[in-house]
Amino acid sequence: MYPVENTISLAIPDIRPPSPVVWSIMIPAYNCTGFLEETIKSVVSQFSDYSAVQVEVIDDCSTDANVEEVVGRAGKGKVSYFRQTTNVGSLRNFETCIKRAKGKYVHLLHGDDRVKPGFYTKMETLLNSDDKIGAAFCRTNYINDNGEYLFTQDAETNTEGVLNDILLRLGEHQRIETPSMVVRKSVYEHIGLFRDVTYGEDWDMWIRIAASYPIAYTPDVLAEYRRQANGSITSxxxxxxxxxxxxxxxxxxxxxxxxxxxxxxxxxxxxxxxxxxxxxxxxxxxxxxxxxxxxxxxxxxxxxxxxxxxxxxxxxxxxxxxxxxxx
Structure with missing residues (x-):
């Protein structure tokens, strides 16, 4: 039995003055440089005007390559770079992403995942439809190491809008892949950061959000989650x-x-x-x-x-x- 204790992070996101930034696309990365260029390019191709867009790679002291060089090459001046002073682990790296986010909407995009054209336009439309909506997500494709299609996630519904029973559905199992999910910065400021659970921290977070806010959904397939052949099976x-x-x-x-x-x-x-x-x-x-x-x-x-x-x-x-x- 896993010991039950209160493991809520006591760190609270920085609450900053109103910002003109609409989108904060935060890319946590650790030793995934072989995929990072694809990830960055999938983002920067979607905006023509970056005056209201923040794209930043948060590097958790990767050792596989010069990440800053990759960011500069793929981002073409549109993507900023931040490197942790020491390796802090995935949860604290997510925390840094959220704290450094300046925008109204926060997208955590793992450094080996991708988004498809139209992702940000669709998510902004969903979130702008009602100020009470705390987050929005889409359907996901699964891809392999080579970026090749594996399969598509089952649709929650064939119609677009708020999912009234998403809390109960989430209770049954994790059904939202992180690259498909966008959260208002104010929601993170209200409910706090990821709790100290190494496996299932995203499931816990989405449940907490769904318990307090409506969540919108589109069955459009606009995110891609990478299943690496040499992933965590032997962790x-x-x-x-x-x-x-x-x-x-x-x-x-x-x-x-x-x-x-x-x-x-x-x-x-x-x-x-x-x-x-x-x-x-x-x-x-x-x-x-x-x-x-x-x-x-x-x-x-x-x-x-x-x-x-x-x-x-x-x-x-x-x-x-x-x-x-x-x-």
């Missing part, structure tokens, strides 16, 4: 299944945001969803890495969440593959 969090226990921690932290009469049912669905996710991860660990201990840890975590017949059957299939050394 210590995955091998120990701490990623699953982190998700449980998010569920415990966010119980307070759901209707009391619905929260248990919502979180049962979440546990079943992430139990299935853990089994899929176990299968991947075995097939791609033959990592028996990591696969068994994921299966154990899955059973911690759910012992439904579906989960037991799926786990049994993975265990048989391991026993017979099937690859």
């Amino acid at each position: 210590q969090k995955i091998l120990t299944a701490q990623n699953i226990y982190d998700l449980e921690h998010v569920m415990q932290l966010t119980r307070q945001y759901f209707p009391e009469e619905k929260v248990n049912a919502i979180q049962r669905k979440a546990k079943l969803y992430y139990a299935a996710y853990a089994i899929r991860t176990a299968d991947k660990l075995w097939h791609s890495k033959q990592h028996v201990k990591g696969a068994l840890n994921q299966i154990k975590a899955a059973f911690h969440f759910s012992k439904s017949p579906v989960i037991i059957m799926a786990a049994a299939k993975v265990l048989v593959k391991i026993l017979i050394r099937y690859k």
Whole structure:
């Protein structure tokens, strides 16, 4: 069981005087220089006038290349660069992004992801439709290391506008990829920064926003999330299944945001969803890495969440593959 404690960051975003900047496109980056040029170009191609646009790369002390040089080449004078003095980790780097944002709308765009033409125009239209709307997001394409299409996220709805049940949907599982989400700066100033959860911090944030503000949506596919072949599958969090226990921690932290009469049912669905996710991860660990201990840890975590017949059957299939050394 992941220990439950109050891990809300005590740091508060800087609240600055009104700014003429409309867009703050903040690009957190760490050792993703091979993709960063694509990311920057996907942004700068969308604006002809930068008088109300801030684009900035926040480098968490990358060691893979000269990031400032890449920013200068790809940004062509339209993108600024800030480097942390020491490596602070992804959460604190996100915090720096939000604190340095000057605009009305904040877009956190990971240094290996991309946006498609029309993203900012569409998001601004959605957010401008009602001042009460706290955030807006779109549908996402998934791409590989080479920028090639993998698949498209299922649509939340076929119509555009405020999603009235997004809080309940988010309770069941994470369904908003970070590059697809834009948040008003005032919302971050109100609800605070990302909480200290290494795996699932974005899920926690979107739930907190949805509990306090309407969220708008478009089914248009305008963001691209990169799934790297050599991603985090062998990270210590995955091998120990701490990623699953982190998700449980998010569920415990966010119980307070759901209707009391619905929260248990919502979180049962979440546990079943992430139990299935853990089994899929176990299968991947075995097939791609033959990592028996990591696969068994994921299966154990899955059973911690759910012992439904579906989960037991799926786990049994993975265990048989391991026993017979099937690859």
